[in-house]
Amino acid sequence: MKAPAVAHHHHHHFLTGGSTIPRTSQSLLLKPTTTTTSVRMSLREDAPSLAVVGVTGAVGQEFLSVLSDRNFPYSSIKMLASKRSAGKRLTFEDKDYVIEELTPDSFDGVDIALFSAGGSISKEFGPIAVERGSVVVDNSSAFRMDEKVPLVIPEVNPDAMAHIKLGLGKGALIANPNCSTIICLMAATPLHRHAKVTRMVVSTYQAASGAGAAAMEELELQTREVLEGKQPTCKIFKQQYAFNLFSHNAPVLSNGYNEEEMKLVKETMKIWNDLDVKVTATCIRVPVMRAHAESVNLQFEKPLDEDTARDILKNAPGVVVIDDRASNHFPTPLEVSNKDDVAVGRIRRDVSQDGNHGLDIFVCGDQIRKGAALNAIQIAEMLL
Numbered sequence: 342m343k344a345p346a347v348a349h350h351h352h353h354h355f356l357t358g359g360s361t362i363p364r365t366s367q368s369l370l371l372k373p374t375t376t377t378t379s380v381r382m383s384l385r386e387d388a389p390s391l392a393v394v395g396v397t398g399a400v401g402q403e404f405l406s407v408l409s410d411r412n413f414p415y416s417s418i419k420m421l422a423s424k425r426s427a428g429k430r431l432t433f434e435d436k437d438y439v440i441e442e443l444t445p446d447s448f449d450g451v452d453i454a455l456f457s458a459g460g461s462i463s464k465e466f467g468p469i470a471v472e473r474g475s476v477v478v479d480n481s482s483a484f485r486m487d488e489k490v491p492l493v494i495p496e497v498n499p500d501a502m503a504h505i506k507l508g509l510g511k512g513a514l515i516a517n518p519n520c521s522t523i524i525c526l527m528a529a530t531p532l533h534r535h536a537k538v539t540r541m542v543v544s545t546y547q548a549a550s551g552a553g554a555a556a557m558e559e560l561e562l563q564t565r566e567v568l569e570g571k572q573p574t575c576k577i578f579k580q581q582y583a584f585n586l587f588s589h590n591a592p593v594l595s596n597g598y599n600e601e602e603m604k605l606v607k608e609t610m611k612i613w614n615d616l617d618v619k620v621t622a623t624c625i626r627v628p629v630m631r632a633h634a635e636s637v638n639l640q641f642e643k644p645l646d647e648d649t650a651r652d653i654l655k656n657a658p659g660v661v662v663i664d665d666r667a668s669n670h671f672p673t674p675l676e677v678s679n680k681d682d683v684a685v686g687r688i689r690r691d692v693s694q695d696g697n698h699g700l701d702i703f704v705c706g707d708q709i710r711k712g713a714a715l716n717a718i719q720i721a722e723m724l725l
Contacts, residue, residue, distance in 0.1 A: 384434065388414035389507055389725070392451045392475070394443060394466065395458030396420040396431070399554035400480055403714035404455050405433050413718060414725065421447050422458070448473040452507055453721050456480055457713065471512030476505060476724060478515050478717045482600075485516040485608060492516045492611050494523055495719040496658045497530045501612075507724045515720055518612060519604040520712030521545050521624065525635055526612060527683040527711065528704045531657040533613065536645035540619040542638040543605055547589060547624060548674060550631035550708045552577060557630055564628075582628055589624035599624060632674035633712060634705045636687075644697040647690050654685050654702075659711070664688050672705035680707055681715055 391408075395401040401422070408415070420431060420438045427442035441447065443462070448454060448470040456463050456470075457480035464483045471477055484490040491501040493515055505513045518526075525543055532538065549560040556577045563573040563583035573581045578590055591600035598606075602622040609620050627634075655662050663672045664686040672684035683706035691699030706712055 383408070383412045383414050384416070384436075385414050386416050388416045389452035390417045390419075390450055391415045392419040392421055392447060392454040392470075394421045394447075394454060394456040394462065396440060397422045397426045397429075398457060399550055399557070399709055400457035400713045402554075403709045404457065404718065407710070407714045407718045409434055411718060411722070413722065419447060419451065445469045445473075448475045451475045453478065453724065455717055455721065457717075467514055471514055474510050474512045476507060476513045476515065476721075478517060478720050480517045480713055480717055482519065482604065483516075484514055485518065485604070486611065487514075487516075490514045490516050492518055492608060493720050494518060494526055494530075494612060494716060495723055497526055498612050498614070499723060502720065502723065505724065517713065517717045517720065518608050519601070520551060520706075520708045521547065521601065521622075521633060521635065522605050522608040522612070523712050523716055524633055524683055524704055524706035524708070525605065525637055526609065527659055527706065528654065528657070528685040528702055529637060529639060530613070531653045531660070532639060532641070532645060532650055532700070535649070535653055536641035536643040538613075538618055538639050539642050540640040541609070541621075543620070543622040544636045545589070545601075545605075545622065545624045546586075546627045546629070546634040546636075546674075547601075548627070548629040548631050548633055548708050549582070551626075551633065551712075552590065560628055560630065578626070582626070584628065586625055586627045589626050591624070598622070629674045630678065631707060631709055632678045632705055633708045634672070634674050634703065637702050637704060638691060639700045639702070640691075640694060641698050641700070645700065646697045647688050647700060650700055650702075651688050654688065659683060660685055662686065662688070671703055674705050677705045677707050679710065681711060682706075683711055 393404050420440045421443045422440050424442045426440050429440045454470045454475040454477045460481040460483040463479045463481040467477050485492050493502050502515050549556040559577045560582050566573045567583045589599050589601045593599045601624040605622040606620040661682040661684050663684050671686035677684050685702050685704045687703035689701050691701050
């Protein structure tokens with residue numbers, strides 16, 4: 342019997358602040374229970390001890406889902422969150438846990454700490470956890486561009502963290518890239534390995550989940566309000582999101598790019614270990630619940646035709662090709678929601694470039710899953 346990450350009668354603990362969420366966003370966030378005959382062997386004495394920091398958030402909840410789905414081995418697991426969630430209970434793999442307040446002592450005896458509680462918490466507690474001997478996998482942007490910290494997508498650059506080992510009593514930090522970067526590079530990297538990308542233009546269509554569980558709730562609430570002819574509630578975002586779209590809500594920098602766009606630029610250079618690759622991005626928030634879509638235009642040093650590209654992508658790990666021109670069937674955010682794989686389609690020669698030196702592709706990936714929780718847990722699996 343496969344237990345869901347959170348037992349159904351605990352739904353009201355799901356969001357930070359203990360607000361109740363409407364049923365439909367619950368079903369979007371919580372994976373349905375599936376029954377299997379296998380006995381859970383993930384709770385084992387010889388396995389690493391885990392801590393989940395920010396366990397009540399959208400990604401924290403997905404950490405638990407993914408750990409369970411992948412039978413990740415652990416000897417113990419600490420559920421950590423802010424003071425206001427401390428003392429609440431949750432059920433994970435048929436065992437009841439009390440959520441504890443995050444303190445420096447939380448990391449004593451913890452082998453792997455999964456962080457998704459925002460940059461300021463990571464900046465404060467990440468180094469403390471490392472000092473206490475934990476290997477931290479951090480989902481915030483706090484350490485991504487620190488040259489001493491590996492920025493890892495396991496299918497793309499596993500070597501970046503090859504020097505980090507468990508059980509040496511030494512702590513370490515590993516950063517999870519931005520969700521848009523992960524989803525983009527899952528599809529672009531196999532092509533890059535073959536023909537070397539010299540320039541990449543990315544336009545994103547980003548889901549509410551990127552701004553957390555409360556943003557998903559607000560999108561649903563606004564949709565109801567607009568349909569009922571009421572003024573939409575704009576707490577998380579400053580403007581109407583339902584039936585609308587707007588430039589990503591990250592702060593705009595002096596060069597006119599917002600922080601999200603510059604993350605795509607800088608993180609790509611770091612992950613590919615290529616300071617010459619030219620990247621530009623436009624990041625847009627669209628009224629979709631949990632999966633991001635991206636239009637990616639690629640320019641190559643060596644020729645690469647669309648049929649070869651399609652074959653390369655069909656064989657790429659963690660990628661599924663949905664590219665049916667005849668029935669106009671291509672990746673959609675709904676189709677990849679709750680899925681591990683990143684979907685790619687609209688694979689075609691860029692007619693604005695000479696020869697076979699350019700391609701356009703369209704990529705969709707679950708922002709909470711491969712864009713965040715799954716990637717972090719795949720990193721943790723590489724430590725085992």
